[in-house]
Amino acid sequence: SGTTIRLGLIGDNIAASQSPRLHELAGRLCGLEVTYERVVPPQRGEDFETTFQWCRDQGFTGLNITYPYKERVVSLLQVPDPAIAAVGACNTVVFSTTPPSGSNTDFTGFVGAFRQNFGNNTKPGAVAMVGAGGVGKAVAFGLAQLGCSHLRLFDRDTAKAEGLAKALMAGTSTMRVDVTSSVEEATTGADGLVNCTPLGMEGYPGSSVPEPLMAGKQWAFDAVYTPVNTQFLQGCTKAGLAILSGYELFFHQGVDAFRIFTGHSVDQSRLRQELSNP
Numbered sequence: 001s002g003t004t005i006r007l008g009l010i011g012d013n014i015a016a017s018q019s020p021r022l023h024e025l026a027g028r029l030c031g032l033e034v035t036y037e038r039v040v041p042p043q044r045g046e047d048f049e050t051t052f053q054w055c056r057d058q059g060f061t062g063l064n065i066t067y068p069y070k071e072r073v074v075s076l077l078q079v080p081d082p083a084i085a086a087v088g089a090c091n092t093v094v095f096s097t098t099p100p101s102g103s104n105t106d107f108t109g110f111v112g113a114f115r116q117n118f119g120n121n122t123k124p125g126a127v128a129m130v131g132a133g134g135v136g137k138a139v140a141f142g143l144a145q146l147g148c149s150h151l152r153l154f155d156r157d158t159a160k161a162e163g164l165a166k167a168l169m170a171g172t173s174t175m176r177v178d179v180t181s182s183v184e185e186a187t188t189g190a191d192g193l194v195n196c197t198p199l200g201m202e203g204y205p206g207s208s209v210p211e212p213l214m215a216g217k218q219w220a221f222d223a224v225y226t227p228v229n230t231q232f233l234q235g236c237t238k239a240g241l242a243i244l245s246g247y248e249l250f251f252h253q254g255v256d257a258f259r260i261f262t263g264h265s266v267d268q269s270r271l272r273q274e275l276s277n278p
């Protein structure tokens with residue numbers, strides 16, 4: 001038998017994460033011995049940097065990084081891909097280099113999920129996005145990569161929306177970006193609706209977009225995946241929009257991270273099948 005590939009996830013609120021299952025199943029399908037641990041700095045009584053260094057010293061092969069550390073981790077890393085450096089957040093780290101190298105599979109995973117579900121040549125059109133936090137950054141850069149013509153961004157924290165708009169416009173993309181002062185204004189003239197707020201997650205009931213604003217749009221994506229069928233996606237389904245669920249992003253970011261960690265491309269349909277068995 002080969003050596004164990006030790007992986008983990010650092011985050012503050014990860015008890016319900018499905019990543020350990022995804023990576024351990026992917027390992028099994030590839031004939032690799034993979035372990036994947038949840039590592040929670042406050043539970044260890046440490047700050048993020050101390051926990052990160054501990055993982056490195058313990059010989060972890062790599063890590064996923066989630067809320068609230070995706071931006072903070074960047075200063076500890078090299079980020080070789082300029083497209084990912086521009087995002088300003090990382091969710092995937094490998095320790096084989098010094099400094100460790102960072103990637104963002106929320107970005108690549110969103111692009112992959114969009115193409116797989118809506119077709120390789122489908123463009124997003126004009127998009128209303130609510131929520132400009134960690135995952136919002138990756139999704140917004142993903143929309144630019146997919147050829148989105150116009151992003152209309154709303155966050156109730158206007159400074160966050162403006163910061164993201166600036167970062168997007170500093171990139172090479174030709175996407176037009178507007179920060180709006182309401183959700184309603186963001187959705188005016190949009191083809192696609194994107195929720196990148198935590199609204200709809202277990203414990204955060206509601207929808208970032210009221211139902212009357214869904215009518216006449218083409219498609220919708222929700223970054224929330226617990227539950228998969230959120231109030232937002234239920235409303236969009238009723239209004240006749242094509243749906244991309246947060247589960248698709250979770251799945252694709254995991255497959256992309258597994259490839260970065262191990263060099264193996266897992267059979268996606270077999271992994272989906274295995275994951276759907278309780």
Ligand code: SKM
Pocket residue numbers: 009017018019020064065066067091106253257
């Ligand atoms: O970016 C991902 C991360 O890699 C894993 C994760 C999870 O397990 O809940 C969520 C996202 O932040």
